[in-house]
Amino acid sequence: MPSPAEVFDRYVAAVHAADMPAVRALIGASVERSDFAGCRPEMDNPACLAHYIEATVVKPGARLTERRRNVDGETVTAELEVRSPLYTRAGAERIVGRDIVRVRDGRIVAFRFLPDFSDEPTATFFATLGIGPRARRP
Incomplete structure (x- = not known):
């Protein structure tokens, strides 16, 4: 069984390779629901998370650079720098x-x-997405 750190490494490699089948294979059937606004009610939790990852990092061609990582039991917390043409355009x-x-x-x-x-x-x-402390509120 791969460790949580190994699973995270596989996730980053799949994102960089734009390999959505590999990303989907890493997502458990019992994954918690993502709060991504692009998820539709008919999507199950794994499909919602896959859609979030595809829309935010895979399709835009994002590159993730890990600055620091902490593994605590089954949880990986990775501080990242993310570069993407999506961000550049914004x-x-x-x-x-x-x-x-x-x-x-x-x-x-x-x-x-x-x-x-x-x-x-x-x-x-x-x-620019209407998220965070600088987002303009109606």
């Missing part, structure tokens, strides 16, 4: 934040990306 060279990934039996059972809104480019990018 005026941000890169964003930073943390992937928090819980792995059980070699599969991802929880996945969250937490942006670092104290970082100027990150806050700027997410504000």
